[in-house]
Amino acid sequence: MAAYFQPRNLQDALSAMNDGRWTVLAGGTDHFPARVTHVPDESLLDVTAVPELRGISHSETGIRIGAATTWTDLVEAALPAACAGLTAAAREVGGIQIQNRGTIGGNVCNASPAADGIPALLSLDAQIELASLSGHRTLPLSDFVIGNRTTTARPDELLVALHLPATALTGQGAFVKLGARRYLVISIVMVAGTLDLADDGTIETARIAIGACSAVALRMTALEAALIGARPAEALERLDTSHFAGLSPIEDPRGDPAYRNDAALTLTRRCLARLAEAA
């Protein structure tokens, strides 16, 4: 019979990871749907009771979100305005049942192109903290999720936490999701953004990320550069289709590439309008 292990501390969890025989399980909301036609015999490592993976803490350097923090935890947490996009994304994941169980770490590790958390985290310059028996390492989210369902985690590494640096937490955030129905829907396209304004009211920093239009959600760096110095109300005028050149959407039952490119532009406009309004 398959084993089930729910370690109560990080050391035990990491030792288990070192065995290499465990399948990591957090909220299970991606795990079980992948096991509908049959449930394989596998040993499960439930990481949700490890204290280091739980909870949201604030410090001078920023915000630390334990990997096993649920969407509901995020919705209910008091977070700065820069995290408005992350909270909005949390509210849009599945239904309440999914939000009560699904974790942000699971969302990132599952690395789906349509993961709602990833663009929101990219727009907050999120850093990934991985741990193994050989130690901790931190890397930018964009260096962690590198392809459709592909991350750079080693088999013995556990995602411990996400760090949102203080520098990314001063502005305003927003998130816009497009799906073909109201609830329980996989995104066709989603856009997350944060804006920081300089003292003179012009845009100092913009971070815009688009999901479901490429194998991995992408920051729109050309657009971000173009927005610097603009007044929020003028931001829309700076938008140019060339800013979206990095997108390479695929065709699937939810949409074709032309539509996704088109919708990405529209959603970005709306995200910027929302940010301008709030800023």
Place this chain on the structure above:
Amino acid sequence: MRVTVNGADHTLTCDGGRRLSRVLREDLGLTGTKIGCDAGDCGACTVLMDGRQVCACLVPAAHADGTAITTVEGLAEEDGRLSALQRAFHRHGAAQCGICTPGMLIAAHDLLTRELHPSVRQVQDALGGVLCRCTGYQKIVEAVLDVTSNAPDPALPDSGAAVGARVARLDGTDKLNGRDLYGDDQRPADALWLRIVRSPHAFAHFELGDSEAWTRATPGVAAVLTAADIPGANSFGIYPTLKDQPVLAEGFVRYRGEAVAIVAFETRIAGETTDLASFPVAWTAHDAVVGIDAGLHADAPRLHDDSPGNVLIRGRVACGDVDTALASAAHVISGDFRTGFVEHAYIEPESGWARRAGDRVELRVSTQTPYMDRDEVAHVLGLDQERVRVIPSAVGGGFGGKLDQSVQLPLAVAAWVLNRPVAMLYTRPESMAATTKRHPSRISAKLGIDAEGVLQALSFHGDFDTGAYASWGPTVAGRVPVHAPGPYRLPHVTATSAAVYTNGPPSGAFRGFGVPQAAIATEMLMDQAADRVGLDRLEFRLRNALRAGDRTATGQVIEASVGLAACLEQLKPHWQRYLDEAATANRTSGPLRTGVGIGCMWYGCGNTALANPSIMRLGLRADGRLTLYNGAVDIGQGTYTIMAQIAADALGAPLDRVTQVFGDTDRTADAGKTSASRQTFVSGKASELAGTDLRTQVLRHTNAGEDAELVFEDGGVFVIEAGRRRAIDLSALPANEEGDVMTGEGTFDPPTQPLDADGQGVPYATYAFAAQIALVRVDTELGTVTVEKMVAAHDVGRAVNPTLVEGQIHGGIAQGLGLALMEEYLPGRTENLHDYLIPTFGDMPQIECLLIEDPEPLGPYGAKGIGEPALVPTAPAILGAIRHATGVVCRQVPVLPHRLRAWIKAGDAEAAE
């Protein structure tokens, strides 16, 4: 592990990674928590874990260690009475089939503990993770908002006043406390668990490998059964002469999902943990014939020997002289339209169990048609029909999908051959891949109108993708031409159809049998025609509406109960209000455009020009107790309640005296299928006749006159005549095997006449009529559509139970909305409920129902059908509203955002030229 469930502590040993839903159902026997998908998509398994709603199918058992779980069984008051929430569901008719109800109740309970007076939006957000395929959600929202009113349960109507009353479902309580037993809720503990090896290819030859070696190597396998093990005929199909589908394929498969072998496992766990991909089959795949165009292509392989050109069957209705009429028409509007496969997506997958009892076999399955199941099983086992007994379980939704064989035949074969009880539950992807769909269509139509806006002629041809096997293809091909003209006077009609074989999943019965597809085409043309002649779209339809005494395209004169004009008249003020609202909204510029649309329909109740009798029996015991032997399966629409209402009134007994024996082929008479919107009309009439027959017998027994009143009480039966009350002594009468001393029987077969080669005849005894209007908002930049509100006017003859009628309308609209905007089954690509989208709480409009009662003289108390009519006009109304908002004629459904956006852009480009 230790877990507290509904207040009771349990210590359990089980595999820690097992789904909590399984532990609750299998280990603790709490089958109120349902299995709809095992993937978090449907919410039927929702339970509270430490006070928060979670999907029990996504929780590993070990994770529940130390937690407190609340399931639907834990919601009632301590004394067992329903809670205020459950009672609100009951009064509002918020549970139809009831399979989603446990999840809905738990999610609502979660909300109400946080917010006792929620807003509509809060209810939608909190319950948004639970899908319902029956109700359209409106009555669920109304129920949750009304919990705190704690209104009393609706009183049962007085004797003789049941018909027309808002009687709460008589089988409702068990649907609310989790006790109703569906297909997967009642399997004996020692049953073998069956699974089916299916083809991953749409078109392939195959050879089975060494299944004995596989059996030895695979833990828990009790037996493997293949085509060679089938005792009788390895074939099934709806029509006796068209049994073209094998129970288990023999060397050759025609669709992805086709069954090739049955594997019986010693336990359910063994079955659920085995990867059937390891079963030894060598496949040789061929290029599949995908879609109607490919099926009809000159070079297409012939998929069935008897069907050259892959045409299974054609249908035709012709009257007048269409060519001449079109040539002389002031305006001719034409168009081509396409629809795709649509999945029934009932929340309960196919399930049930069977056992061999001596020389008989007995099945308890989720079905719409126990009598057809009985006959198919007999055919496949090579037995007489009397040796097969079918007892329907509670049915968690059907919509036509459970009119075909699914688990019945493998269960029967395995139970018979292995002589062990056997059980099975399709997985969701299996349910979607293997079972029938709505026929995709390719329709071309031309409508001719004179200068005054009077319809002159229709030329219509529809090709329907019937998939790999015939199933209900002939029914669709036959029904469509009759309905193609819509509910309008049309002197010149040629309407033809063809059902085309392809390598798609078999298309079968789905709410409307092709009529919804046809209505999309013709109603879109009606809108364009109205614009062309400069008439308001509602006015134009009213001008052409069929009225009593009119002749249809099949030459039938409909004498009575033609309520379309009444529907339209009643809609007029709402239509004007919608038009005004749209005009106001559209004054502001921006990407949001508002539009208003209308759809009309007619629908023949019962089989098309074929006999479809129902027989009902009402038994009386010596002590005055009444039993309705009701074979009209309740799939959520309410035949359990409706038949009792009608029979009670016909007899003159109070409703609460009537108990029922339900749908057991040994004990009830054949009430036909629950399909074709026939049960209220046909079986309802049989119930009325059974009631009057019993009344006549009782009165005759006491020599009482026709006008005497009967009283049924605990002490017995009394007759009141001329102010005198007498006891009726029934004790001397011999009782039959059911214990009844008298049995009233009613048989009704609606009078029809066969159709000739031109489709001339009387296809149906009565027709339902309806018109619906919709107000939608289109986000023109994204191509998304929100249906804000609808008004639905339905001529139902007589609303036997208005709450149930409204429930059918809401649910029909939900499915019509899905057809119009989001539902498209693509084999291998949308085989689950997260890629195949059905409407959720947040996608439904606010619906107002207008019930028009233009009585049908043949129907019970004037009633006719509502099940399918509710869905037919919805997509046309929505598509009309999209056109009104954007100018785009939608020629393909579903109108997915990317499609609509492309059409809007193409339209803009055209306008710019």
